[in-house]
Amino acid sequence: MGTKSSTWIEQALSIFQKDIKSELRTRYALNAIVMFAVVTLAVVGFSVGQFSLSPKVSSSLFWVVIFFSSMSGLAQVFIKEEEAKTVNLLKLVASPSNIFLGKFFFNWALLLFLEIIIVPLFILLLGLNLENFWLFICVLVLGSLGLVCATTIIAAMVSKAHIKGALFAVLSFPILLPLLIVCIDGTYLSIQGKSFSEGVSDLKVLVSFSVVMLILSLLLFDLVWKE
Amino acid sequence: MSKYFGARKVFKGLNFSVTEHQSLVITGKNGSGKTTLLKILSGLISPSNGEVVFNSNGDLLKREEVKRILSLVAPDLNLYEELSALENLKFLSRVQGIMFENEELKTRIEKVGLKKREDDLVSFFSSGMKQRLKYAFALMNDPKILLLDEPSSNLDKEGISYLENVIYEQKKRGILILATNHKDEIRYGDQIVDLD
Numbered sequence: 001m002g003t004k005s006s007t008w009i010e011q012a013l014s015i016f017q018k019d020i021k022s023e024l025r026t027r028y029a030l031n032a033i034v035m036f037a038v039v040t041l042a043v044v045g046f047s048v049g050q051f052s053l054s055p056k057v058s059s060s061l062f063w064v065v066i067f068f069s070s071m072s073g074l075a076q077v078f079i080k081e082e083e084a085k086t087v088n089l090l091k092l093v094a095s096p097s098n099i100f101l102g103k104f105f106f107n108w109a110l111l112l113f114l115e116i117i118i119v120p121l122f123i124l125l126l127g128l129n130l131e132n133f134w135l136f137i138c139v140l141v142l143g144s145l146g147l148v149c150a151t152t153i154i155a156a157m158v159s160k161a162h163i164k165g166a167l168f169a170v171l172s173f174p175i176l177l178p179l180l181i182v183c184i185d186g187t188y189l190s191i192q193g194k195s196f197s198e199g200v201s202d203l204k205v206l207v208s209f210s211v212v213m214l215i216l217s218l219l220l221f222d223l224v225w226k227e
Numbered sequence: 228m229s230k231y232f233g234a235r236k237v238f239k240g241l242n243f244s245v246t247e248h249q250s251l252v253i254t255g256k257n258g259s260g261k262t263t264l265l266k267i268l269s270g271l272i273s274p275s276n277g278e279v280v281f282n283s284n285g286d287l288l289k290r291e292e293v294k295r296i297l298s299l300v301a302p303d304l305n306l307y308e309e310l311s312a313l314e315n316l317k318f319l320s321r322v323q324g325i326m327f328e329n330e331e332l333k334t335r336i337e338k339v340g341l342k343k344r345e346d347d348l349v350s351f352f353s354s355g356m357k358q359r360l361k362y363a364f365a366l367m368n369d370p371k372i373l374l375l376d377e378p379s380s381n382l383d384k385e386g387i388s389y390l391e392n393v394i395y396e397q398k399k400r401g402i403l404i405l406a407t408n409h410k411d412e413i414r415y416g417d418q419i420v421d422l423d
Contacts, residue, residue, distance in 0.1 A: 006324050014321040018310070025309045085305040088271055092299060094322045095291065226273070 008098055015094065015102025019077065020109070028080050029110060033073030037118050040065050045125035058128055059187035063180050065118060066147075068169075070111055074151045075168040077103045078159035087159075091225070100152065100221040104214075107155075108148045115140055131193025139186035139199070142206035146179045149213035156224045179209050228277030230263055237263050241277075243420055247371075250394070250403040252416025259422035261406035262301065265374050268404060269299045281372075293372075295323070296401075298365035300358075301376035308350035312336050312360050315349060320367050327367070339363045340385060354381040362393060371401035378405060379412065 006014070023030055044061055053061070081087040090099060119140070122128050130136045151172055158167045186202035230237040237260040245251045253261050266272045268279055270290055281288040288296075306315050316332045336345045339359040349357060358381045365373065378394075379387050394415050397403040405415055413419060 006321050006326055011322050011324060014318055018307070018314075018318045018322075021314070022307065022309050084308065085303055086307055088266075088301075089304050089306065089319070090322075091271055092269060092294070092304070093319050095294075098322070 008095070009101075011094065011098045012101035012105065015090075015099060016105040016109075019102065019106040022080075023106075023110070026080075029073035029076035030113075032076070033069055033110065033114050034117060036072040037065060037069040037114055038121070040068060041118065041121050041125055048126060053126060055188050055191040056184075058126060059184045059191060061126070062118075062122055062128065062187055063143075063183050065122070066111075066115065066143075067176065067180060069114055069118070070147060070151065071169045071172065073110060073114075074107050074148070075155040075158060075164060077107055077152065078155045079164055082159045096222045096225045097218055099225065100156075100218060103155075104148060104152045104217075107152050108144065111144045111148055112141070115144060128191070130190055132190040132196070132199075135194070135196055135199045136187060136190035138203055139183055139190060139206070142203060142210065143179065143183035143186070146183075146206055146210040146213060147176060149210050149217060150175045150179070153213075153217040153221060153224065156221060179206070182206055182209075228267070228274045228279070230260060230267065230272075231275045238422055241420070241422075243418065245402050245404065245418065247401055248398055249417045250398055250405065250415055251418045251420060252413050253404065253406040253420045253422065254408065254413060255422030257408070261408075261422060262303070262376055264420075264422070265299065265301065265376050265404070265406050269297060269374055270294065295368065296371040297374065298368060298370035298372070299374040299376070300361045300365045300378060301374075302380055304361065306349050306357060306360060306364065309348065311346050311348055312341060312352070312363075313345040315360065316364060316367065319364050323368060325368060335363045335367065336360070340389065355383055355386060358382055359386060359389070362389070366393070369400065370397075373397045373401070373403050375403070375405045375407075377407060379407075379409065 022028070044065065081090060094102075123130070151168075154168060154171050154175070158164050158171065161167050182202050182205045186199055186206070189199045189202070228241045229239040241264070243251065253264055255261055263272070267274050270293065281293045307318070310318065313329065313332055313336065316335065317327070317329070320327050320332070333345050336342075339362050341356060341359055341363070344352075344356070349360065352360065373393075378390055382390060394403060394405075403415070405412065407413065
């Protein structure tokens with residue numbers, strides 16, 4: 001038998017590491033998410049052409065690209081387990097909360113990676129001018145956290161359905177709408193060059209949304225995960 | 228215990244008990260519910276009526292405790308194809324809360340007849356090799372309860388001899404429950420549950 005036992009966080013991280021390793025070898029979600037983001041940005045870039053966008057339109061377009069790109073990839077975290085028929089193996093060996101946390105860490109890492117690609121491209125193609133860069137980074141990181149908290153549990157729910165992709169976007173949209181509105185507002189403030197104190201209320205909403213969604217997801221995941 | 232999928236009855240009024248050092252064989256024609264029964268026993272699905280009770284020295288065991296002492300080998304329990312044999316076992320042991328040294332895992336892979344194949348991706352394995360690796364996984368935690376669904380599927384002569392050894396060892400260690408259609412595997416059971 002093994003020499004020592006691993007803690008719950010080590011168990012959740014081992015699921016995260018397995019998913020990262022798997023993803024780097026299969027590019028199951030990565031290709032979809034990056035291709036979607038690049039194509040959408042290119043289409044928006046060509047459509048806008050020489051026109052300069054207002055800060056409100058820029059920030060809205062930015063989060064529209066993030067939302068739809070994430071919709072194309074974040075659901076894969078559970079869908080690939082269902083399609084590869086490894087879901088029973090995972091159910092057999094891991095506790096539901098550790099599975100949720102592992103998948104949640106993976107989705108967050110995937111979304112942050114996507115944003116590393118989208119942000120410079122958006123600045124380059126659409127001339128996004130970030131006057132308060134650090135406020136923008138805070139909105140981006142906390143907005144992604146909230147987005148991942150909500151979409152990971154929805155991904156688990158839709159993984160058993162037949163029309164997974166469409167259902168994922170349809171179920172996610174009403175839950176994510178308040179988050180997206182706050183993210184757009186926070187990004188708008190950062191483009192306008194407003195001070196950090198003016199963006200604090202948005203950041204507080206983003207943190208609250210993430211905490212509530214994370215707790216709800218951990219409570220509900222056991223029910224969703226059971227057949 | 229009963230199980231229904233919607234209005235369709237899989238089995239009804241099932242009642243049996245197995246004690247330590249005993250083996251039970253579940254038999255029945257295709258679609259009689261052998262795999263479903265094993266899934267219920269392993270906790271993957273719930274029965275429609277009734278319950279499965281695990282008892283140790285008079286104490287009822289919780290599902291999480293049962294998870295640590297139970298293993299399952301089944302055709303629809305796939306391993307991760309994009310990971311190597313060693314990576315699969317490493318991940319599956321860690322996620323169960325057990326930390327193994329690489330050398331120990333390699334020895335276990337060697338024991339199931341996959342010597343020098345530990346770094347190969349599972350996707351390159353034949354179905355027989357995958358079945359052998361499933362045994363390496365199932366025996367990692369020295370299970371008190373071992374559930375086997377069609378245990379000899381895809382195994383060659385050498386593999387079947389290994390399986391016989393697993394069955395013999397498991398009877399000494401704890402409980403063996405086996406679902407099969409093969410007449411020559413029914414002999415492994417001290418009790419038989421016929422779902423027909």
